[in-house]
Amino acid sequence: MIVVVGEALIDLIGSAPADAGAPRSGRGAAPPDPVYRAVCGGAPANTAVALARLGVPAALLGRIGADTFGQRLRAHLERNGVRPELLVAAAEPTTLAIATLDDAGRARYDFRVDGTADWQWTPAELPDPLPEGTAALHVGSLAMAVPPGARVLEEWLHRVRAHSAATVSYDPNVRPALAGEPAEAVARVERQLALADIVKASDEDIDHLYPGRDPLDAARDWLARGPALVVVTRGAAGAFALAGPGEPLHAPFVPVDTADTVGAGDAFAAGLLDALGTLGALADRAALRRLCAAPDPANRLGPVLAHAQAVAALSCTRPGADPPYRDELPAGAGAAERAASA
Template sequence: MTEFLVIGECVADIVRVPGLPDVTHPGGSPANVAYGLARLGRSTALLTQVGADPRGEAIRRRLVAAGVEVLGDGQEEVPTPTAVVTLDARGQAAYEFHIRWTLRPAEPPAGVRHVHIGSIAAVTEPGARTALDLAARLRPEATVSYDPNVRAALFGERPRAVAAVERCVALADLVKASEEDVAWLYPGETVRTVAKRWLALGPAAVFVTLGAEGSLAFTAAQEVRGAALRTEVADTVGAGDSFMAAALDALAGLKLLGSGARPALAALHDVALCGVLRHASTAAALTVSRPGANPPDTAELRAALG
C-alpha cells in the first residue's frame, strides 16, 4: 500500500552560476516533494512524465533509489522537461523553463492516504485537469495538499492564474505557499489576508514560508509563527519542497492525514502547529545548506532537531 501519492512534473534543473560550468540536478517541485517524503521513510508514489533520455533516466534512478515508485501515463517519446536555474551572489534562484505537461488519466496505487499536487502540473493544461480530477477522485479517502510554487513565466496572465490556483486551494486540506507566491498572485495584499481568503475556500490550514523570517501557519482559529533557523546558504533550490515534504511527514507522525483525520487536522492546536513548522523549517534549512534539491533523510533531520 502507498501512503502518499504525488502528482506532478519532473524537471532537470540546469544550475548556472556565472563563471562556473553548468551543473544538472534532478528537480521539479512535485518530484522534489516525493523524493523528500521517501527520504523521510514514507511510502511514496509519483505520477509524472519523464523522458527516456539521459536526463530523464538520471531523474528516475534518483527517485527509485530513494524508494519512490515512479508511475507514468503510458505515453512514450515524452521529452524530459528542463529548467535553467541561474543563481545570484546570494544563492537565490531565477528559472527559465522548457516544459510541456500532457498527463493522461492513469490508475493510482492502492491505499493512498494523502495526495499532493502543485506547481506547473496543477495549472498547465491539458495535464492539469487530469491531476485535479485524480485528486478529487481520491479525496473521499485521502487528504490533499497543494503548493502553488508560482513560476510566473508559465502561469500566464495573473487573473487566470489566480482562478486556477484557487481551484486547487478549494480541493486541498492543506496549502503551503511562499511569501513570493502570495505577492505575485495578489499584489498589495498581506499574507494574512490571503491566508484567510484561502481558508474560506475550504482548507484546514495554510502555511506560508517567509525565507529568513521563518514561517506562518493559519487555521480558522489561530495564527502561529515559526522561527527562522540560521544556516549557511549554498543555494535555495528545493527549500520550499523540502519544507512541504517535512510538514507532511510531521502531520503523518501525528496521524493527521487521511480523510478520517480531517476534523482533527482542522482542530490543530498551537503547540502542534509550532512543532510541524519547526520540523519543516529544519528540513528546509538543511536543504539550503548544500547545493541542489537535496533534502535530509530521517537520521539527518532527527539529529538536527536533536
C-alpha cells in the same frame, strides 16, 4: 503511502565561474558565461525524494521521458527510494528548467516546456481509485498549471477526492513565466486550493498572485475557501500556519550557512507531511480537521512547523535540491514524534 503528483524535470543550475571577478583585457572583453550543471529536479519529484529520505513511503505519479535525461530522472527517483509503480513511460522529451542563482542563492527560472513529457496527461494514465494504502495526495506546481495536462489532473483530483478519505495537500509553487495571465492564474489557484485540505505556499507565491497583498490576509482568504490548514513560508522571516479564525502560529527562521535555496520549499512540504503523518492526521482528512479545530492546536502544530523548518534549513546547506535523510536532522527535530505521544 503519500502519492506526489507532478513533474520530474532537469534543472540546469547556473552560477558564475570561479574567475568571474578576474580582470579582463581587450576592447569589449565580456565576463565569462555562467557555468551550468544538470541536476534532477521538479518540485513534485523533489518532494517525493525528500519524503522517501525521511523514511515515508512515497510514490511519484509523473510522466518520465525515454530520452537520456528521462533515464537519469528515473534512476534518481528509484535510487532515492521513491516507489516507481506510478511512473508513466512517456514518448516526449524531458522538460528543462534553467535556474540562475543570485548572490543569496535564490533561483530565477526559465523553462523549456513545449511538447515535453510532463504536461501531456491523458485520463487513462491516472489511477482511479487511488492505490491501496494511499494516506495523502500532494499536488500542485507546474503540473497543475501547464496545459494541456493541468485540466486533466484537476478533473482527476475532483473524482478521486469524491471517493477517497486521503488528505489532499496543495502547493501552487507559482512560476510567473508559466503561470499565464495574472487573472487566470489567480482563478486557477483559488479553484484548485478549494480541493485541498492542506495548502503550503511561499510569500513569493502570494506576491506573484496578489502583488502587494499582506500574506496573512491572503492566507485567511484561502482558509475560508475550504482547506483545514494553510501554511506560508517567508524565507528569513520564518513560517506561519492558520488553522482557524484565531491568530496565526509562527515558526522562526532556522539560520544556516546557505548554499542555495533550490528545493527548500519542496523539502519543507515533505517535512510538513511527514510530521502530520506522525500525528495520524493524513489517512483520514477528518482527523486533520479535528486537529486543526482543537481549541489550542499550537501544542501539536508548533512541532509540525518546527520539523518542516528543520528539513528545509538543512536542504539549504547543500547545492541543488538535496534534502536530508532523517538521521541527518539535528537533535530536537523529532518534536513531532514527541507531540504524537503527548
